[in-house]
Amino acid sequence: MELIFEISKAGRGAAEISTSDVPVVNIDDAIGKKYLRRELDLPEVAEVDLVRHYTTLSRRNFGVDLGFYPLGSCTMKYNPKVNENVATFPGFTGLHPYVNDESAQGNLQLLYEMQKYLGNIFGMAEFTLQPAAGAHGELTGIMMIKKYFEKKNEKRPAILIPDTAHGTNPASGALCGFETVTLRSNSEGGVDIDHLKSLMTEDVAGLMLTNPNTLGLFERNIEQVAQIVHGKGGLLYGDGANANAFLGKARSGDLGFDVIQLNLHKTFSTPHGGGGPGSGPVGVSAKLVDYLPIPRIIKTGNGYNWSDKFPETIGRIRSFYGNFNVVVKAYAYIRSLGAEGLTHATEMAVLNANYIKEKLKPYFDLPYDRFCMHECVFSGKRQVAESGVHTTDIAKRLIDYGYHPPTIYFPLIIPEAIMIEPTETESKETLDTFCDTMIAIANEAKENPQRVKDAPLTTPVSRLDEVLAARKPDVCWKKP
Amino acid sequence: MDYCPHTPDDIKQMQSAVGIASIDELFADIPEKFRVPSVLNIPAALSEQETIKVMSGIASKNKLPQFTLTGAGAYHHFIPAVVGHIVGRAEFYTAYTPYQAEISQGILQAIYEYQTMIAHLTGTEIANASMYDGASAMAEAAVLCAKMSTRTKIIVAHSVHPEYRQVVNTYSWANGYTVVEIPYASSGQIDLNALQNELDDKVAAVLVQSPNFFGVIEDITPLADAAHKKGALLVAGFTDGTSLGILQPAGASGADFVVGEGQSFGNPLNYGGPYLGIFAAQEKFLRRIPGRLVGATVDKNGKRGFVLTLQTREQHIRREKATSNICSNEALCALAAGVYLAALGKNLRTLSELNVYKTHYLKNKLLQLKGWKEVFSAPVYNEFVLRCPDARQVNEKLQSAGVIGGYELQKNYPELENALLFCATEMLSKEDMDRVATILK
Numbered sequence: 001m002e003l004i005f006e007i008s009k010a011g012r013g014a015a016e017i018s019t020s021d022v023p024v025v026n027i028d029d030a031i032g033k034k035y036l037r038r039e040l041d042l043p044e045v046a047e048v049d050l051v052r053h054y055t056t057l058s059r060r061n062f063g064v065d066l067g068f069y070p071l072g073s074c075t076m077k078y079n080p081k082v083n084e085n086v087a088t089f090p091g092f093t094g095l096h097p098y099v100n101d102e103s104a105q106g107n108l109q110l111l112y113e114m115q116k117y118l119g120n121i122f123g124m125a126e127f128t129l130q131p132a133a134g135a136h137g138e139l140t141g142i143m144m145i146k147k148y149f150e151k152k153n154e155k156r157p158a159i160l161i162p163d164t165a166h167g168t169n170p171a172s173g174a175l176c177g178f179e180t181v182t183l184r185s186n187s188e189g190g191v192d193i194d195h196l197k198s199l200m201t202e203d204v205a206g207l208m209l210t211n212p213n214t215l216g217l218f219e220r221n222i223e224q225v226a227q228i229v230h231g232k233g234g235l236l237y238g239d240g241a242n243a244n245a246f247l248g249k250a251r252s253g254d255l256g257f258d259v260i261q262l263n264l265h266k267t268f269s270t271p272h273g274g275g276g277p278g279s280g281p282v283g284v285s286a287k288l289v290d291y292l293p294i295p296r297i298i299k300t301g302n303g304y305n306w307s308d309k310f311p312e313t314i315g316r317i318r319s320f321y322g323n324f325n326v327v328v329k330a331y332a333y334i335r336s337l338g339a340e341g342l343t344h345a346t347e348m349a350v351l352n353a354n355y356i357k358e359k360l361k362p363y364f365d366l367p368y369d370r371f372c373m374h375e376c377v378f379s380g381k382r383q384v385a386e387s388g389v390h391t392t393d394i395a396k397r398l399i400d401y402g403y404h405p406p407t408i409y410f411p412l413i414i415p416e417a418i419m420i421e422p423t424e425t426e427s428k429e430t431l432d433t434f435c436d437t438m439i440a441i442a443n444e445a446k447e448n449p450q451r452v453k454d455a456p457l458t459t460p461v462s463r464l465d466e467v468l469a470a471r472k473p474d475v476c477w478k479k480p
Numbered sequence: 481m482d483y484c485p486h487t488p489d490d491i492k493q494m495q496s497a498v499g500i501a502s503i504d505e506l507f508a509d510i511p512e513k514f515r516v517p518s519v520l521n522i523p524a525a526l527s528e529q530e531t532i533k534v535m536s537g538i539a540s541k542n543k544l545p546q547f548t549l550t551g552a553g554a555y556h557h558f559i560p561a562v563v564g565h566i567v568g569r570a571e572f573y574t575a576y577t578p579y580q581a582e583i584s585q586g587i588l589q590a591i592y593e594y595q596t597m598i599a600h601l602t603g604t605e606i607a608n609a610s611m612y613d614g615a616s617a618m619a620e621a622a623v624l625c626a627k628m629s630t631r632t633k634i635i636v637a638h639s640v641h642p643e644y645r646q647v648v649n650t651y652s653w654a655n656g657y658t659v660v661e662i663p664y665a666s667s668g669q670i671d672l673n674a675l676q677n678e679l680d681d682k683v684a685a686v687l688v689q690s691p692n693f694f695g696v697i698e699d700i701t702p703l704a705d706a707a708h709k710k711g712a713l714l715v716a717g718f719t720d721g722t723s724l725g726i727l728q729p730a731g732a733s734g735a736d737f738v739v740g741e742g743q744s745f746g747n748p749l750n751y752g753g754p755y756l757g758i759f760a761a762q763e764k765f766l767r768r769i770p771g772r773l774v775g776a777t778v779d780k781n782g783k784r785g786f787v788l789t790l791q792t793r794e795q796h797i798r799r800e801k802a803t804s805n806i807c808s809n810e811a812l813c814a815l816a817a818g819v820y821l822a823a824l825g826k827n828l829r830t831l832s833e834l835n836v837y838k839t840h841y842l843k844n845k846l847l848q849l850k851g852w853k854e855v856f857s858a859p860v861y862n863e864f865v866l867r868c869p870d871a872r873q874v875n876e877k878l879q880s881a882g883v884i885g886g887y888e889l890q891k892n893y894p895e896l897e898n899a900l901l902f903c904a905t906e907m908l909s910k911e912d913m914d915r916v917a918t919i920l921k
Contacts, residue, residue: 001585003593004593004822005593005596012825013824013826014560014822014823014824015560015562015823015825015827016827017830017831017834018834020834020837020838021909021911022840022910023837023841024833025836025837025840027726027836030836030859031726031727031836031859031861035697035699035727035728035859036726036727037724037726037728037729038728040828040829041600042600042601042821042824042825043597043821043825044826045822045825047562047823050562050822050823051562053822054569054590055566055569057585057587057590058566058569058572058586059571059586060583060584060586060589061572061575061583061584061587062571062575062584063572063573063574063575064570064574065571065574066571071576071579076576079573079574080483082528082532085532086531086535086536089535089536089539090539090544091539091540091541091542091544092539092542092750092751093748093749093750094748094749095542095544095750096545096548096550096554096556096749096751096884097751098550098552098554098884098887099543099884100879103542103545103884104751105541105542106538106539106542107751109538109541120521121520121522132612132613132616132753132754132808133612133806133807133808133809134808135805135806135807135808136612136616138805139654139805142654143650146654166795167799167807168795168807170795170799171795171798171800171802171805172805174801174802175623175654175655175805176654176655177654177655180799218507218510219509220511222511222514223511223513246507246510248516248519248520249507249510249515249516250507250514250516251514251516254514254516255514265808271573271574272574272575272576272577273573273575273810273811273812273813274572274575274576274577274578274584274586274587274811274812275577275591275809275810275811275812276577276754276809276810276811276812277753277754277808277810277813278808293650314650314653315647315649315650315653316615316643316646316649316650317616318613318753319553319613319614319616319641319643319644319741319752319755320553320613320643320751320752321751321752321753322752322753324750324751324752325748325750325751325753325754326753326754328535331535332531335523335526335531336481336482336525336526336528336531337481337525338522338523338525339519339520339522339524339525340519340525341482342520344482345484347503347506348484348486348491350503350507351486351494351498351503352494354498354506355497358497358498358499359497371505371506371509373506373509395580396580399580399582399583404576404583405580410796424483425483425484425485426485427485427486427490428486428490428494456582459585460582461581461582461779461783461784461785462582462779462780462781463779463780464582464779464785464786464787465778465780466777466787466789468777468778469777469787470775470789470790470791470792473766473789474775474776474777475592475595475606475607475766475773475774475776475789476592476596476599476600476605476606476607477593477596
């Protein structure tokens with residue numbers, strides 16, 4: 001398919017600009033020639049061609065509205081349409097961030113209440129809604145941990161990260177100057193307690209734990225883990241990527257977490273937009289409240305106000321107030337579902353994951369055979385041994401059947417990992433058909449492995465040469 | 481209202497397939513003492529109709545102005561209808577990050593086109609798929625410069641957006657870098673002498689904005705030369721992206737990185753977010769920059785296609801050795817920016833010129849008021865600073881007439897007492913601006 005530049009033709013255009021109703025000034029004189037650009041080479045396309053171009057592109061893209069999207073750790077649940085609608089209310093979209101607080105009382109109320117709801121759902125003292133995404137929330141959380149020890153005058157150069165952790169965890173730790181130390185998993189897929197005991201010293205700031213972890217397993221020894229970390233004066237960080245597994249069932253604060261980050265675009269149903277915008281609220285226990293990023297909302301008898309008068313704060317982590325319009329959608333979601341709806345969502349998400357686990361268990365290796373939480377992780381080892389078909393081949397073959405593939409090759413400790421997260425919004429029929437397809441592909445791998453290796457066969461492009469893309473990078477089109 | 485399709489009978493069948501008598505058994509790994517004892521303390525569920533009513537009640541507590549004279553990092557521009565229609569396509573907005581290229585060619589190609597347009601606009605050779613916002617883009621550029629050079633000092637112009645400077649400070653503190661600010665001259669541009677005095681072999685990066693927070697256009701070439709002479713890199717930001725329709729881009733004047741807020745390109749004000757951070761660079765930094773990158777390649781039949789590329793820079797491969805921790809970016813906002821730029825095409829220049837006309841008109845109107853004076857002498861794009869007899873009173877008068885006034889610079893610059901930063905975009909009509917003059921007379 002052609003690029004927008006390739007359909008460009010000099011003299012065409014779409015968005016016509018209004019004629020000036022004020023006197024025209026000579027730009028060369030007003031600004032000065034040396035500050036002006038000579039060339040402006042943007043596409044020139046008629047509106048109808050522009051619309052067809054992007055509509056054609058959209059048809060080459062797969063979203064939740066098209067089908068099942070069991071991308072593990074990403075919680076691709078259905079994005080309710082009413083949330084999209086309310087987020088377009090002019091009261092939400094139209095305000096400049098620097099209007100005075102009196103003009104933004106609705107927005108401030110919404111943000112304030114959202115912080116309170118999240119505080120209640122997760123048992124944390126306070127939340128900030130500033131971070132723009134999960135990894136940004138991690139960075140914010142780790143900065144607060146750094147500040148906490150700085151204030152206590154303790155030098156703790158290291159931070160512990162389990163071998164099952166998302167890559168953002170060690171990267172966030174490193175971006176705050178921490179040395180990251182890998183913590184092993186035990187035979188049950190949980191934290192290796194002895195290893196934790198040996199690593200957790202007074203040189204260690206804390207542990208970044210995902211619970212349930214990326215194997216979809218709840219950390220049974222969470223109480224002991226928290227005791228060991230706290231016992232050495234460390235802090236327990238919770239990666240909330242998997243929060244869909246325990247809404248209304250357990251609260252991070254009760255489990256001993258000092259700081260957690262959430263992903264509203266996972267747990268609270270805001271659409272992920274093909275890679276953002278997300279929103280990564282951070283919740284803290286009482287001992288970290290003073291370090292929250294600015295600005296924060298203060299509620300008084302006269303309403304709500306922004307304040308940056310918090311001398312112990314880590315500072316500002318982005319401009320304005322976070323991804324406000326994403327928070328609007330998540331707020332609408334929480335209000336729609338209410339307490340019981342959120343709990344029910346978690347129950348159905350966990351039931352769905354266990355159902356898939358049981359149905360596929362006979363056909364794919366299951367490294368940890370215990371109740372899983374919101375996702376289950378298989379290994380494609382058997383298929384590799386039997387037919388040379390790899391996990392990536394199975395994933396690509398699923399595309400031909402109309403599915404988005406699961407997360408693959410993650411967590412890193414599972415060879416040929418296949419990580420399936422169905423979410424609560426999928427019906428039994430959808431899961432049955434998906435499992436039948438997985439089983440059919442497992443059979444096909446034995447009978448006709450080449451066909452699986454050639455997949456996908458139905459997409460606009462077949463498998464792409466990623467090595468070429470990296471060896472001879474072409475990230476911007478150049479005129480031939 | 482919830483969105484689970486399970487019937488009671490489905491649940492029964494699924495429980496029996498899993499081998500449990502009740503759902504609670506699935507949560508057995510959560511220690512008993514930590515189970516949430518009662519229902520969460522949040523409001524009761526709402527129907528769809530009730531949700532709309534509640535949300536519109538909240539939205540109506542906001543007071544929308546008739547028009548605004550403030551920019552200061554967020555700009556009110558007209559958004560062509562096509563932008564909303566394209567980003568409203570669920571194939572785009574309900575997708576995740578395009579890890580599976582074969583079914584994500586839509587967003588991948590759209591981002592590749594966005595990268596191309598951004599590189600051209602900023603005068604650089606490459607651009608990434610976007611960062612969180614302008615401020616974090618600038619902060620990540622600063623951190624990158626320090627990491628590449630193993631130097632630890634960051635220089636930032638005092639005329640850079642105050643919130644951007646705060647974010648740069650936060651990221652620098654976390655990495656153990658020091659930040660030094662350089663004052664502005666009477667022109668409103670950075671004080672070049674002060675910059676030269678501060679530049680030494682510890683400086684990793686010099687951060688400026690053009691137009692800067694005062695709306696003033698900086699002369700980038702001597703800044704780049706001064707930085708490069710001492711082995712430092714120049715990170716040039718900008719305020720309103722539409723300025724790139726007429727201004728010589730920093731990337732073509734020697735800047736190593738061009739970063740800034742892309743909100744002006746087709747994204748609503750949204751009370752500050754979501755926006756998108758533009759991150760563009762010269763090609764030699766390609767393998768070091770943060771964020772997602774889309775690259776062109778071919779499939780096994782030789783057909784052109786697009787993939788996320790150079791992922792060995794990224795956290796999911798490189799973990800603690802990654803060039804950044806960024807994972808989600810602002811893809812849908814970048815899509816909006818791409819559609820906007822493709823829709824405007826060469827009309828972007830016409831739009832930029834219109835902003836200049838409006839700005840001149842508003843400035844001249846205000847300068848006719850008694851006691852109002854210009855503060856800076858250097859040329860501006862669509863923002864400018866005026867000193868008036870009583871800034872607070874001016875804004876209160878405008879506010880009571882339903883108009884958002886200028887940004888009070890005194891908040892961040894105590895020396896700029898009664899100085900207001902105004903912005904005029906194509907959204908202001910002559911009538912609006914005449915009204916402003918009447919209100920303030």
